Amino acid sequence: MSINKPTNKPTNNPIKKQSNKQLNKKYNQTWKVYGTELKSRFFIGSALYPSPDIMQQAIRASGAEVITLSLRRQSPEKQGGHSFWDYIKDLGCHLLPNTAGCHSAQEAVTLAQMSREIFQSNWIKLEVIGDDYNLQPDPFGLLEATEILIKDGFNVFPYCTDDLVLCQRLRDLGCEVIMPWGSPIGTGKGLMNPYALKMIRERLPELSLLVDAGIGKPSHACQAMELGFDGVLLNTAVAEAVSPVLMAEAFSNAIKAGRAAYESGIMPAREAAKPSTPTIGTPFWHQS
Helix, strand or coil: CCCCCCCCCCCCCHHHHHHHHHHHHHHHCCEEECCEEECCCEEEECCCCCCHHHHHHHHHHHCCCEEEEEHHHCCHHHCCCHHHHHHHHHHCCEEEEECCCCCCHHHHHHHHHHHHHHHCCCEEEECCECCCCCCCECHHHHHHHHHHHHHCCCEEEEEECCCHHHHHHHHHHCCCEEEECCCCCCCCCCCCCHHHHHHHHHHCCCCEEEEECCCCCHHHHHHHHHCCCCEEEECHHHHCCCCHHHHHHHHHHHHHHHHHHHHHCCCCCCCCCCCCCCCCCCCHHHCC
16 A cells, blocks of 8 residues: 655645735735724834934834824924924824823813814824823823813824723723833833733724833834734834934834734744654654
8 A cells, every 4th residue: 555655846725825815915904093094003203313304214214104293392382393394294194193291181181182273183192191200191181181082073092001991991981092001101111011911902802002102122012013912103212223214114124023923823832842843754744
């Protein structure tokens, strides 16, 4: 009795090919944020760069389609910031104004309303700071401001801690996007509590989630995407790099790699070792 030996010739596996085709289609799909279709999953900030020219080059290198910026950088009441604003407009990206520096719900609401008049956008990255030392968001002020702004027609992007209950309350108020921190703003410590972030992702599958703050290295961004987050928002890690333009490109590639890994299905971690090479004499179709 003869046994057909496997050959080294490539085989046509329609199931495998279909799976890869579906995966590539899914990976290349655009995604929506408050009804706006985007291709990039990279949101980038516009502060701290060595110069406006380098900022513009870095944002272009990142491939980001959404830029965060603060009303305070524009100084509209003094007709300042025109040069900066010209650089931003030339990029042709969606604008996400923020309420950075606000310490109360009312202060954040007022700044959001001013930002809407200046930037002509209902989008607002809502920040209500509760502690000046680690810039931790105030959950009570955040919920209060979110409720007011949503009733006023804003599309709120709340910046919060990795607290599942807080994220659920923000969802219940009407937020379609939530942005928990990885670690405190500007620390570059990465994801301090991956378990908490993973739990938020699992419990809120219907929402768009972005990790915002604390990302220091491209590997941190990749890790966030591998957890199933829809995107990453960062600023300092690019702006304060030795080469912001090159770092922006590195983050762009890391975010794409992390998303592709998540879509591909990551192998489970095991307690025991498992050989990756076949046992001699055992046909590959008998190996499990």
